[in-house]
Amino acid sequence: MGLLTSLKDSITRVTDGLFASAEPKRIGIYGPPNAGKTTLANRIARDWTGDAVGPESHIPHETRRARRKEGVTIERDGKEVTIDIVDTPGVATKVDYEEFLDHDMEKEDAVRRSREATEGVAEAMHWLREDVDGVIYVLDSTEDPFTQVNTMLIGIIESQELPVLILANKIDKEESDIQRIANAFPQHETIPCRRSKDRTWTKCTRKSRSTSPNNARSNQRRRRRRTHRG
Amino acid sequence: MPEVTSGDGDGGPTEGEDGPDDGVRVDMISGARMEGLTSMEKIRLILDGVREGNIVILEEGLTPDEESKLIEVTMTEISPDEFNGIEIETYPKSSSGNPGLFDRLMGKEDTQKLTVIGPANQIETLHKDENLISTLVSRK
Ligand SMILES: Nc1nc2c(ncn2[C@@H]2O[C@H](COP(=O)(O)OP(=O)(O)O)[C@@H](O)[C@H]2O)c(=O)[nH]1
Ligand SMILES: [Mg+2]
Numbered sequence: 375m376g377l378l379t380s381l382k383d384s385i386t387r388v389t390d391g392l393f394a395s396a397e398p399k400r401i402g403i404y405g406p407p408n409a410g411k412t413t414l415a416n417r418i419a420r421d422w423t424g425d426a427v428g429p430e431s432h433i434p435h436e437t438r439r440a441r442r443k444e445g446v447t448i449e450r451d452g453k454e455v456t457i458d459i460v461d462t463p464g465v466a467t468k469v470d471y472e473e474f475l476d477h478d479m480e481k482e483d484a485v486r487r488s489r490e491a492t493e494g495v496a497e498a499m500h501w502l503r504e505d506v507d508g509v510i511y512v513l514d515s516t517e518d519p520f521t522q523v524n525t526m527l528i529g530i531i532e533s534q535e536l537p538v539l540i541l542a543n544k545i546d547k548e549e550s551d552i553q554r555i556a557n558a559f560p561q562h563e564t565i566p567c568r569r570s571k572d573r574t575w576t577k578c579t580r581k582s583r584s585t586s587p588n589n590a591r592s593n594q595r596r597r598r599r600r601t602h603r604g
Numbered sequence: 605m606p607e608v609t610s611g612d613g614d615g616g617p618t619e620g621e622d623g624p625d626d627g628v629r630v631d632m633i634s635g636a637r638m639e640g641l642t643s644m645e646k647i648r649l650i651l652d653g654v655r656e657g658n659i660v661i662l663e664e665g666l667t668p669d670e671e672s673k674l675i676e677v678t679m680t681e682i683s684p685d686e687f688n689g690i691e692i693e694t695y696p697k698s699s700s701g702n703p704g705l706f707d708r709l710m711g712k713e714d715t716q717k718l719t720v721i722g723p724a725n726q727i728e729t730l731h732k733d734e735n736l737i738s739t740l741v742s743r744k
Binding site: 465466467468469470471485488489492493495496499500502503522525526529530532533534 | 667668669671672673675676677678679680682684688689690691692693694724725
């Protein structure tokens with residue numbers, strides 16, 4: 375508790391469940407717009423390969439296409455594992471180009487952006503059903519996590535039997551409420567994260583794992599994992 | 605199958621089967637009605653209704669897979685000044701009831717999940733908790 379570990383370590387744990395097979399695995403970074411997905415994806419990519427995935431921005435839907443960073447090599451228990459990181463646009467059930475007009479954009483530009491955003495979300499949903507092997511679900515911890523989109527997405531991820539790690543991001547902000555996220559998704563592990571002011575690093579706090587009895591399946595997976603390691 | 609009325613979705617005066625143009629139509633679709641449909645048929649049924657400006661209420665919700673396809677198809681149909689997506693609300697699954705793998709495979713967790721879907725520009729959720737969804741519906 376309270377122990378700051380590197381992001382690398384936290385992310386590596388998502389991949390734990392994927393280690394049985396040798397082929398490269400794909401980790402999808404999902405979550406609502408503006409939660410910090412691209413910041414995180416860049417952090418992972420830079421830490422491990424030296425270059426970025428895409429631009430970070432306060433404008434929602436800055437990431438309009440799913441962006442892939444291939445061949446990120448991580449080390450676990452002395453083994454090297456290659457993963458692909460997929461940064462996705464924030465999933466939404468609506469996209470209104472007029473929202474972009476608020477960001478000093480011409481209509482034509484706003485319409486183009488919203489079209490790209492809708493294509494990106496469609497693509498991200500498709501990937502989730504077909505092409506990812508694990509999910510990092512990023513939430514802005516200053517926002518109410520209990521939205522319909524989050525509930526639906528977590529339900530979809532669960533139904534796909536994908537390992538998922540929930541990141542409570544932006545815990546440097548005063549209004550941050552980590553517990554609210556942990557309460558909303560008690561069946562999953564919540565990991566609080568923040569990036570530094572100068573944006574050069576991201577840190578995640580490792581919390582003790584949930585031992586909720588409702589979580590028999592995940593606990594089983596964890597147990598298997600431990601045995602695997604030991 | 606839903607009636608498909610062509611060409612009157614762009615804000616022109618609605619005539620005929622949709623009734624007076626100052627009303628909002630609500631379609632309540634029973635679980636039995638949905639039962640025999642494929643995923644894509646269900647999604648069409650919902651989106652055709654919503655794109656006409658109707659509120660669609662499903663007695664039994666969609667499976668997670670269908671929800672994911674609903675989002676995907678919705679995205680492909682969004683077009684500026686015409687359709688900007690959907691608003692969807694379901695009763696949350698009870699947090700204590702994390703169903704077992706077998707139930708999931710059988711799609712059991714999803715039955716009885718009352719679901720309300722409407723056009724994003726006409727529906728606004730005012731309040732939602734485990735027992736109540738309060739929604740404000742406006743005309744186009
Ligand atoms: N305060 C704070 N801001 C963050 C943090 N992570 C990301 N942000 C900011 O949140 C905004 C959205 O980030 P981005 O990665 O583009 O979000 P995305 O839409 O989920 O990809 C940017 O302005 C980031 O600099 C964090 O841990 N703390
Ligand atoms: Mg982004």
